[in-house]
Amino acid sequence: xxxxxxxxxxxxxxxxxxxxxxxxxxxxxxxxxxxxxxxxxxxxxxxxxxxxxxxxxxxxxxxxxxxxxxxxxxxxxxxxxxxxxxxxxxxxxxxxxxxxxxxxxxxxxxxxxxxxxxxxxxxxxxxxxxxxxxxxxxxxxxxxxxxxxxxxxxxxxxxxxxxxxxxxxxxxxxxxx
Numbered sequence: 001x002x003x004x005x006x007x008x009x010x011x012x013x014x015x016x017x018x019x020x021x022x023x024x025x026x027x028x029x030x031x032x033x034x035x036x037x038x039x040x041x042x043x044x045x046x047x048x049x050x051x052x053x054x055x056x057x058x059x060x061x062x063x064x065x066x067x068x069x070x071x072x073x074x075x076x077x078x079x080x081x082x083x084x085x086x087x088x089x090x091x092x093x094x095x096x097x098x099x100x101x102x103x104x105x106x107x108x109x110x111x112x113x114x115x116x117x118x119x120x121x122x123x124x125x126x127x128x129x130x131x132x133x134x135x136x137x138x139x140x141x142x143x144x145x146x147x148x149x150x151x152x153x154x155x156x157x158x159x160x161x162x163x164x165x166x167x168x169x170x171x172x173x174x175x176x177x
Contacts, residue, residue: 008151012088016146019081023139026078029071030135038064039128045117048072075113082109085145098148105141108134 033039041064042048048056048069053076061069086106089099115131118124 008149009092010151012092012094013146013149013151015081015088016085016142016149019078019085020139020142020146022074022081023078023135023142026071026074027135027139029067029074030132033067033071034128034132036064036067038067040120040123041065041068042072043120045120072116075116079109079113082106089145089149094149098145101141101148102145105138105145108138108141112138 044050047053049060051057053069053072056069082105086102089102112131112134115127115134119127119131
């Protein structure tokens with residue numbers, strides 16, 4: 001019998017949950033941008049009024065610019081943390097399906113960044129709707145990854161693998177009447 005996750009890493013599990021929490025904060029920030037109607041307070045992308053967005057002067061973070069720029073910075077942090085999680089999982093003893101799911105989530109967060117930028121540059125509401133829907137799907141992927149990296153999740157996977165293995169053996173040895 002093959003064991004999908006030999007030694008669950010509690011630090012990896014906590015990091016995955018931290019990323020879930022940070023992503024929830026990002027979604028709330030995006031909701032704030034939308035509800036305040038300030039999605040286009042910063043009219044350019046990937047820059048912020050011509051500045052590198054990481055060096056945009058704090059003194060200019062006023063009104064809607066504050067909400068929009070903060071959303072962009074949180075999104076950049078989520079993108080970076082998603083890369084860290086993908087690399088961490090790639091080099092850990094984690095089931096291949098979880099690693100694959102994480103690469104899918106990394107692709108989703110990259111697409112999220114591009115969609116956010118296209119929403120600003122193309123001024124299409126449809127892009128904003130897809131951006132919001134994909135954000136929730138990305139959060140769902142992260143929750144699944146966080147649950148799967150838990151010690152309890154590893155035990156559940158071993159139990160399911162054993163059940164599947166036992167079931168396969170019994171189906172080979174028994175014949176229907």
